[in-house]
Amino acid sequence: MPTTNDKMVALLRRLKIEMNGAVTDAMRAYGGRPSGYGLNYGVSLPTIREAAAAYAPDSGLAILLWRQDVRELKLAALFIDDPQTLDADRMEQWADAWRGSAELAEQCAMQLFWRSPAAWTVAVRWATATGEASDPLRRLAAFFMIGRLAAPADGSGAVTDADFAALLADPTAFGTHTEERSAVYALREMWRRRPALRAAVTGVLERLPVGVADEVRWQIEYLP
Secondary structure, three states, X not given: OOOHHHHHHHHHHHHHHOOOHHHHHHXXXXXXOOOOOOXXXXXXXXXXXXXXHXXXXXHHHHHHHHHOOEHHHHHHHHHHOOXXXXXXXXXXXXXXXXXXXXXXXXXXXXXXXXXXXXXXHHHHHHHHOOHHHOOHHHHHHHHHHHXXXXXXXXXXXXXXXXXXXXXXXXXXXXXXXXXXXXXXXXXXXXXXXXXXXXXXXXXXXXXXXXXXXXXXXXXXXXXX
């Protein structure tokens, strides 16, 4: 029976085969050492997802992978973890490890965090934090999570229209300071997937920066 460490070594071996030096070099040229990572093999996200699928779900392995200072292993952890075991404390711990990486923040939110039972509570806390408690990457992730959660779901854990409406009414989440691209995504998804919220979304646009509001309107009209 392979140990957790054996699985990590095997996965890393597979991912290194897919190494793309051109991508890694491009990331370095864009901003020095790729933010948030010690090692980066330039493997594409779909390839990481495919390689990780054989090991999921395995929270123990995911936690071990996340502790490694390797881009591909951190991203693989998101596809291997069991979201039902992911609580708010671990989400905070992993967010502390983003180290300035918008890629990690976005992928944590879009691939894993939104599926946690604690997703809505954490997303609202991050989106509405003010002052020193407000963190740009947590806000970025929060809106991606909110957009994902906009799709109606069955079960007692589903987020209600009333929950979304209360968040839309909160200017600490959606206000004159809101410029995150993920906020555009969240508003678009609320419009598309929650018809009862369309008037509220339209009202929010009036208090957003003009460029952000215009982008939301454009996406609502032209994107499927």
